[in-house]
Amino acid sequence: MATLTISVDPEVLRRARIRALERSESVNSYLSDQLERYANAGSREVMDAFLALAEEHDGVGGDGPRSWARADLYDV
Numbered sequence: 001m002a003t004l005t006i007s008v009d010p011e012v013l014r015r016a017r018i019r020a021l022e023r024s025e026s027v028n029s030y031l032s033d034q035l036e037r038y039a040n041a042g043s044r045e046v047m048d049a050f051l052a053l054a055e056e057h058d059g060v061g062g063d064g065p066r067s068w069a070r071a072d073l074y075d076v
Contacts, residue, residue, distance in 0.1 A: 004035075 008016075013027070020027045053072065 016027050016030075020030060050073065053068070
């Protein structure tokens with residue numbers, strides 16, 4: 001794991017620690033989870049676009065003709 005140093009208002013950190021205690025978690029684990037979600041957000045958008053494209057073309061993988069080209073996957 002890498003270490004990240006941030007600056008935050010002491011009062012904000014105090015309230016975050018209290019909330020974390022109420023939720024039986026640590027501020028560190030909460031921030032780590034949020035940072036991971038932030039970093040992976042683009043991946044979800046790409047997958048959603050791919051799935052929408054796949055649903056749009058119902059002949060994919062079935063008996064019908066393929067109505068899209070491989071290059072269409074890169075138009076996201």
